[in-house]
Amino acid sequence: MNVQSRPIVIEQVRIVDPARGLDETGTIIIEKGRIAAAGRDALNQGGPAGAARIDGRGLTALPGLVDTRVFVGEPGSEHRETIKSASRAAAAGGVTTFFMMPDTDPAIDEVATVEFVRRTADAKALVNVRPVAALTKALKGEEIAEFGLMRRAGAVAFSNGHHCIASSQVMRRAMVYARDFGAVVMQSARDSHLSGGVMNEGLFASWLGLPGVPREAELIPLQRDLTLARLTRAAYHAETISCAMSLEALRRAKADGADVTAAACINHLCLNENDVGDYRTFFRLEPPLRAEEDRQALIEALADGTLDMVNSSHDPQDVETKRVPFADAAPGAIGLETLLAAMLRLHHDGRLSLLRIAELLALAPARRFGLEAGSLAPGAPADIALVDLDEPWVFSEDQIVSRCRNSCFEGARFSGRVLKTIRSGVIVQDRDKG
Amino acid sequence: MFGPGQAIARTALRAYSADFSMTAQPPFPAFPHRHLLGIKGLSPLDVANLLDRADAAVSLSRQTEKKKASLKGRTQINLFYEASTRTQASFELAGKRLGADVMNMSVASSSVKKGETLIDTAMTLNAMNPDILIIRHGSAGAPDLLARKVSCAVVNAGDGAHEHPTQALLDALTIRRAKGDLSALTVAICGDVLHSRVARSNIILLNLMGARVRVVAPSTLLPSGVDDMSVDVFTDMASGLKDADVVMMLRLQRERMSGAYVPSVREYYRFFGLDEDKLRSARPGALIMHPGPMNRGVEIASSVADGPQSLIQEQVEMGVAVRMAVIEALLEGRAA
Numbered sequence: 001m002n003v004q005s006r007p008i009v010i011e012q013v014r015i016v017d018p019a020r021g022l023d024e025t026g027t028i029i030i031e032k033g034r035i036a037a038a039g040r041d042a043l044n045q046g047g048p049a050g051a052a053r054i055d056g057r058g059l060t061a062l063p064g065l066v067d068t069r070v071f072v073g074e075p076g077s078e079h080r081e082t083i084k085s086a087s088r089a090a091a092a093g094g095v096t097t098f099f100m101m102p103d104t105d106p107a108i109d110e111v112a113t114v115e116f117v118r119r120t121a122d123a124k125a126l127v128n129v130r131p132v133a134a135l136t137k138a139l140k141g142e143e144i145a146e147f148g149l150m151r152r153a154g155a156v157a158f159s160n161g162h163h164c165i166a167s168s169q170v171m172r173r174a175m176v177y178a179r180d181f182g183a184v185v186m187q188s189a190r191d192s193h194l195s196g197g198v199m200n201e202g203l204f205a206s207w208l209g210l211p212g213v214p215r216e217a218e219l220i221p222l223q224r225d226l227t228l229a230r231l232t233r234a235a236y237h238a239e240t241i242s243c244a245m246s247l248e249a250l251r252r253a254k255a256d257g258a259d260v261t262a263a264a265c266i267n268h269l270c271l272n273e274n275d276v277g278d279y280r281t282f283f284r285l286e287p288p289l290r291a292e293e294d295r296q297a298l299i300e301a302l303a304d305g306t307l308d309m310v311n312s313s314h315d316p317q318d319v320e321t322k323r324v325p326f327a328d329a330a331p332g333a334i335g336l337e338t339l340l341a342a343m344l345r346l347h348h349d350g351r352l353s354l355l356r357i358a359e360l361l362a363l364a365p366a367r368r369f370g371l372e373a374g375s376l377a378p379g380a381p382a383d384i385a386l387v388d389l390d391e392p393w394v395f396s397e398d399q400i401v402s403r404c405r406n407s408c409f410e411g412a413r414f415s416g417r418v419l420k421t422i423r424s425g426v427i428v429q430d431r432d433k434g
Numbered sequence: 435m436f437g438p439g440q441a442i443a444r445t446a447l448r449a450y451s452a453d454f455s456m457t458a459q460p461p462f463p464a465f466p467h468r469h470l471l472g473i474k475g476l477s478p479l480d481v482a483n484l485l486d487r488a489d490a491a492v493s494l495s496r497q498t499e500k501k502k503a504s505l506k507g508r509t510q511i512n513l514f515y516e517a518s519t520r521t522q523a524s525f526e527l528a529g530k531r532l533g534a535d536v537m538n539m540s541v542a543s544s545s546v547k548k549g550e551t552l553i554d555t556a557m558t559l560n561a562m563n564p565d566i567l568i569i570r571h572g573s574a575g576a577p578d579l580l581a582r583k584v585s586c587a588v589v590n591a592g593d594g595a596h597e598h599p600t601q602a603l604l605d606a607l608t609i610r611r612a613k614g615d616l617s618a619l620t621v622a623i624c625g626d627v628l629h630s631r632v633a634r635s636n637i638i639l640l641n642l643m644g645a646r647v648r649v650v651a652p653s654t655l656l657p658s659g660v661d662d663m664s665v666d667v668f669t670d671m672a673s674g675l676k677d678a679d680v681v682m683m684l685r686l687q688r689e690r691m692s693g694a695y696v697p698s699v700r701e702y703y704r705f706f707g708l709d710e711d712k713l714r715s716a717r718p719g720a721l722i723m724h725p726g727p728m729n730r731g732v733e734i735a736s737s738v739a740d741g742p743q744s745l746i747q748e749q750v751e752m753g754v755a756v757r758m759a760v761i762e763a764l765l766e767g768r769a770a
Binding site: 201202203204205206207208209210212214278279319320323324325326327328 | 474551552553571573574575576578579593594595596597631634657658659660662663
């Protein structure tokens with residue numbers, strides 16, 4: 001990791017640090033890649049000699065975002081996204097750490113691939129990239145992968161990516177075994193037999209003549225996993241909660257003391273099934289966009305703690321997979337660049353405090369997966385998103401940094417934009433410098 | 435036998451035959467749409483306009499000289515991703531009777547299906563400057579996608595389980611000519627509603643024109659949102675057909691007959707196949723329709739399909755007329 005020697009001082013900036021429950025105007029001093037001071041008490045410290053000074057008036061410093069679900073095409077589909085290009089998209093969105101999902105070709109299911117990702121990231125990425133290794137070999141859902149060796153090589157967690165494990169027996173073994181290595185098992189719950197559809201089941205899908213995905217296709221495997229989490233006492237994380245009925249199951253599991261956390265994807269917090277409109281393939285997602293009642297319930301669950309974090313589920317798809325009829329299109333949307341801006345809608349609507357947003361996007365994932373991140377406290381790595389909370393802007397296609405264009409937010413209006421992204425004390429994204 | 439629509443049609447026909455003259459007013463109101471992608475989005479006036487035009491086209495088609503020249507020099511391309519002998523023939527004949535040059539692209543068997551995306555095919559065809567593209571595709575929404583990428587008019591000839599607007603129009607024309615009017619009729623649509631584009635287009639159109647629409651099917655063949663689709667839902671034929679003025683049967687695809695959606699053909703035929711016994715529940719003289727091709731002995735008994743109440747052959751004739759009306763209405767609005 002390259003450490004920039006030159007210190008940075010951000011003056012008169014609003015500091016939002018969920019690790020300390022702090023939201024105040026002060027100064028941030030960065031030295032040797034770490035935060036030396038951050039708060040009102042640092043206002044008159046002056047800062048080290050030769051420091052770069054940033055006028056933080058009107059700006060807000062959030063801990064750099066930790067995005068726990070990002071699909072990258074390297075190795076195998078570099079034309080869609082490389083580790084480097086994904087990291088540039090991350091930096092543009094204030095994301096300083098992302099989890100790279102194992103759905104590559106070959107899959108991240110053995111030590112060599114984990115090491116390849118780490119090496120490539122160290123050499124080329126602008127932000128921290130943490131590989132999520134496959135739960136089962138080749139993501140087939142049959143034989144559990146080498147959790148111990150891959151964990152030691154740097155796998156941050158284990159997931160079967162887009163291929164939810166069908167066998168309860170395999171899932172049970174994976175959870176029991178992962179527990180011995182202190183690893184979190186993640187899953188995007190989806191019953192592949194019940195979810196042969198391409199959008200939310202209901203009236204809208206009925207008129208469009210598209211096969212639907214019932215909410216039960218999420219709930220049934222989620223219930224199974226939560227039950228197994230209680231049985232095995234494993235650490236379990238639900239990656240993509242999309243509907244209200246799943247929240248009830250989560251609440252019960254948490255009340256029972258199961259070691260369970262859950263995330264929602266930003267798309268499901270900002271959009272609903274009506275956005276599919278006349279077969280817009282960029283809105284073909286997995287899980288599918290649900291009804292407005294589900295969206296509202298998800299936002300409530302972010303506020304009351306049923307949901308612990310929000311991810312982008314960044315999934316680049318190109319013309320070949322998206323400029324086809326809706327049912328034939330691959331699911332997924334890019335989202336690293338717009339994650340924070342879209343999340344700020346919930347702040348501007350008065351639904352979530354800025355502190356809670358910082359917790360959902362940075363602190364909670366860092367704590368759950370044991371990362372040194374998500375905090376602006378002295379001593380923490382200097383991973384910071386410097387944001388103008390009120391800057392109005394329109395996300396247009398020509399601004400897209402990712403290699404693919406499949407954003408659900410093209411043409412969307414946002415208030416609040418990332419100005420600079422600092423990772424380990426180095427400015428990796430700076431809109432002041434174009 | 436013919437209702438009030440005929441009067442309009444007769445007037446129209448006079449103007450129709452005079453349309454070679456440069457000074458003649460267009461005999462029908464302009465059709466205010468660029469494409470026909472579905473019945474959704476049409477107004478009752480739009481539908482009546484197309485049906486009036488189709489009535490005139492029926493008259494033309496019954497003459498010895500069946501051809502006019504209103505679309506002389508125009509190019510029509512039929513782009514069929516699913517094989518369909520009847521619909522493709524119907525569109526081809528419609529274009530030819532209007533004087534257009536018609537080209538058939540049977541994509542189902544050509545190299546286009548392998549690899550090349552729909553958009554690429556569309557762009558290639560667009561470069562040949564067609565005036566109108568007729569598309570049938572197995573995926574819902576394919577015509578919408580195509581219409582966004584080409585500069586000519588697009589007609590949906592059936593897309594997945596979404597819509598089949600010309601079928602609904604020809605059904606409406608058939609009913610209107612038999613009953614005079616669609617409003618106040620009770621129409622029962624029976625069979626595989628779940629996978630049927632014909633059903634969706636008909637539900638929208640019949641509601642639009644004031645008919646009462648029922649669907650009759652086992653629940654495994656009904657869409658999940660059916661309760662909110664402006665229809666009355668029945669799962670048995672006796673009550674579903676009771677006092678119905680029109681009975682529309684739907685085709686059940688072979689791969690859905692044995693266990694996937696219904697257990698067997700004989701069980702399906704026993705409970706949902708239209709035979710003379712079940713037909714007795716309907717109003718005496720009720721019209722019987724089927725979009726074809728029929729599975730005799732699956733969804734309909736031969737005696738009923740060929741019986742006196744059946745309008746199934748009439749539907750085929752109306753198909754050509756409706757497609758002439760649609761093609762002409764769309765191209766009238768576009769300069770050559």
